[in-house]
Amino acid sequence: MNMKRTTITCGLAASAIVIAIAWGLLAASLIPLWAAETAIVVAFPVLVLFLGLWWRAPGGEEDIPFIGY
Amino acid sequence: MLDIGGDNLFVLEFGDILHYYTPYTATLFLVALIFTGLVIASRPEKQVDIAFGGDAYYAKETTLSEMRFRRFMAIACGLATMGAMGSGDLFNFTLFASLVGIANIGIVAAVKSRHVLDAAYEYGIVAMVATLPLFGGAALILATTGTLSIPALAAGGFAVPLVGKAFLALGVIGEGMAPFYAAKAEMFRAPGAPYVIMCSLSSLLIFLRVVEIVITI
Amino acid sequence: MIEYLVFAAAFGLLLLGLHRKVIARVQMRPGPPVWQEILHALKFSFKSTWVPKTASATLYVGVVLIGIGIWSAALFVVLAGESILILFAIYMLHKVVEHGFGLSSGSPYGKFGGVRSVISAASEIPLFVTIAAIYFFTGSLLLDDIIAYQTVHGPLLLIAPPAAIAMYLVILSKMPYGPFSIVEGKELVSGYKTEHFGVWRAGIAVIDGTKTFVLLFAFVAIFIGAVPFSLALIIMTVILVSLSFVCAVTPMLSPYDSVTVQGLITGLMLLYAGYLWWVMP
Numbered sequence: 001m002n003m004k005r006t007t008i009t010c011g012l013a014a015s016a017i018v019i020a021i022a023w024g025l026l027a028a029s030l031i032p033l034w035a036a037e038t039a040i041v042v043a044f045p046v047l048v049l050f051l052g053l054w055w056r057a058p059g060g061e062e063d064i065p066f067i068g069y
Numbered sequence: 070m071l072d073i074g075g076d077n078l079f080v081l082e083f084g085d086i087l088h089y090y091t092p093y094t095a096t097l098f099l100v101a102l103i104f105t106g107l108v109i110a111s112r113p114e115k116q117v118d119i120a121f122g123g124d125a126y127y128a129k130e131t132t133l134s135e136m137r138f139r140r141f142m143a144i145a146c147g148l149a150t151m152g153a154m155g156s157g158d159l160f161n162f163t164l165f166a167s168l169v170g171i172a173n174i175g176i177v178a179a180v181k182s183r184h185v186l187d188a189a190y191e192y193g194i195v196a197m198v199a200t201l202p203l204f205g206g207a208a209l210i211l212a213t214t215g216t217l218s219i220p221a222l223a224a225g226g227f228a229v230p231l232v233g234k235a236f237l238a239l240g241v242i243g244e245g246m247a248p249f250y251a252a253k254a255e256m257f258r259a260p261g262a263p264y265v266i267m268c269s270l271s272s273l274l275i276f277l278r279v280v281e282i283v284i285t286i
Numbered sequence: 287m288i289e290y291l292v293f294a295a296a297f298g299l300l301l302l303g304l305h306r307k308v309i310a311r312v313q314m315r316p317g318p319p320v321w322q323e324i325l326h327a328l329k330f331s332f333k334s335t336w337v338p339k340t341a342s343a344t345l346y347v348g349v350v351l352i353g354i355g356i357w358s359a360a361l362f363v364v365l366a367g368e369s370i371l372i373l374f375a376i377y378m379l380h381k382v383v384e385h386g387f388g389l390s391s392g393s394p395y396g397k398f399g400g401v402r403s404v405i406s407a408a409s410e411i412p413l414f415v416t417i418a419a420i421y422f423f424t425g426s427l428l429l430d431d432i433i434a435y436q437t438v439h440g441p442l443l444l445i446a447p448p449a450a451i452a453m454y455l456v457i458l459s460k461m462p463y464g465p466f467s468i469v470e471g472k473e474l475v476s477g478y479k480t481e482h483f484g485v486w487r488a489g490i491a492v493i494d495g496t497k498t499f500v501l502l503f504a505f506v507a508i509f510i511g512a513v514p515f516s517l518a519l520i521i522m523t524v525i526l527v528s529l530s531f532v533c534a535v536t537p538m539l540s541p542y543d544s545v546t547v548q549g550l551i552t553g554l555m556l557l558y559a560g561y562l563w564w565v566m567p
Binding site for chain 3: 092096104107110111113115118260262265266269270277284
């Protein structure tokens with residue numbers, strides 16, 4: 001799997017924005033608690049994985065090809 | 070109604086036969102839905118096996134026709150599980166549970182391997198026998214109380230026989246015995262992870278639901 | 287919200303690090319630093335990551351997401367004081383997630399880790415006996431009601447000690463390096479985790495951390511009742527250290543022995559529930 005850095009950044013940003021919005025709306029008590037929790041339960045796993053992928057995402061200067069197996 | 074799974078979120082009535090969701094059953098329903106989505110979206114894995122007597126290993130391929138049939142069975146299993154999660158009627162629940170049993174056999178029985186077919190056959194016999202206490206339990210409860218509606222039974226005023234509840238639980242354990250049956254690893258020689266997981270997931274879910282039903286009624 | 291999740295994952299990982307440290311000290315080894323598991327999670331998240339060629343890609347990635355999702359949901363269920371049935375359903379669904387981890391890669395090691403996870407489903411049945419016993423006393427399964435019951439009648443730990451022991455054993459069967467942790471026996475490399483590397487493994491670390499936190503926190507809430515948060519953390523740590531002592535001095539059982547022992551415990555707990563059902567009005 002080789003996702004582009006832009007794809008990964010988009011995924012990371014999307015999940016972070018969902019969490020931020022859910023948090024903000026809950027703080028302003030515009031949405032009920034369960035709705036905010038559902039949003040975070042969905043977005044948090046995505047955030048965790050994309051954060052990890054983002055750190056190592058290819059930026060166009062790879063110099064060590066994978067030579068395993 | 071006893072408050073064990075949280076307040077009702079949604080009730081769909083057809084006369085006294087109804088579907089209802091508490092936070093508990095809604096959670097179970099969502100999990101069944103997610104895994105059914107995974108069954109639809111994912112391809113079977115290529116199981117790696119070691120050839121004895123050498124260093125060689127090979128990856129099993131799943132043929133397209135086999136994959137199609139098993140995917141169909143796994144989706145049917147997912148739908149039956151989702152039905153069983155929301156059903157507010159004992160008879161509907163038993164029907165869905167037996168459908169889960171049939172679909173579970175279908176998921177493993179399509180694999181062309183002697184060990185897997187043997188396991189599926191034995192599993193099928195147990196699942197068939199288990200329909201007896203399953204429907205028997207529902208029949209006993211209907212005969213003594215005159216209703217099959219879970220909310221009506223939960224409202225009180227009925228002496229639900231303990232043996233009926235025990236039969237119901239026994240029947241579900243028989244239908245959804247896949248996790249317990251897994252001790253015979255033959256069933257898991259079958260490649261096709263998304264479908265095999267549906268076996269254990271559906272069994273766990275109907276087991277979790279029957280616990281709620283037995284405590285409630 | 288999110289801060290609870292991050293705290294739970296980090297504190298859970300810290301507890302798992304402490305677990306390793308205590309086991310090591312009991313066995314007269316120096317052991318890793320306490321924050322080792324947090325470092326592991328970070329390390330794995332920096333590793334290069336792909337999906338094995340033989341794996342069922344969607345499922346392989348999907349179970350990691352589902353695993354983190356269900357334990358996040360479990361944390362919110364406990365914090366909101368919802369039904370403990372939901373919590374225990376999530377606990378059982380963790381089996382299916384482990385099964386998914388194992389089967390999705392196509393590796394035989396992972397597969398047998400997953401199968402072992404499913405055959406030890408017997409370890410979950412004491413949970414239902416715990417639920418039944420609690421229900422006999424409190425008449426409700428909502429965590430808020432259970433806590434309210436304990437503020438009036440005192441902790442359930444003293445009222446129904448066998449139920450507490452059952453849940454303690456259930457938590458024990460989920461601890462790494464314990465007598466029942468057959469799912470990651472060394473003869474299976476890392477069991478169901480074998481083929482999940484890099485970021486996927488970091489995801490597993492988050493799952494493990496949150497799971498440990500949620501289970502211990504739920505134990506405190508169900509059997510001790512309302513305590514200040516800081517005190518709850520201390521009690522959780524004490525329970526964890528006691529679990530570490532058990533893990534340090536017991537060998538890992540063989541799969542069938544493990545299932546047999548868990549089955550026997552289930553039988554005893556069923557007897558206790560039957561007894562309660564007999565004597566309670």
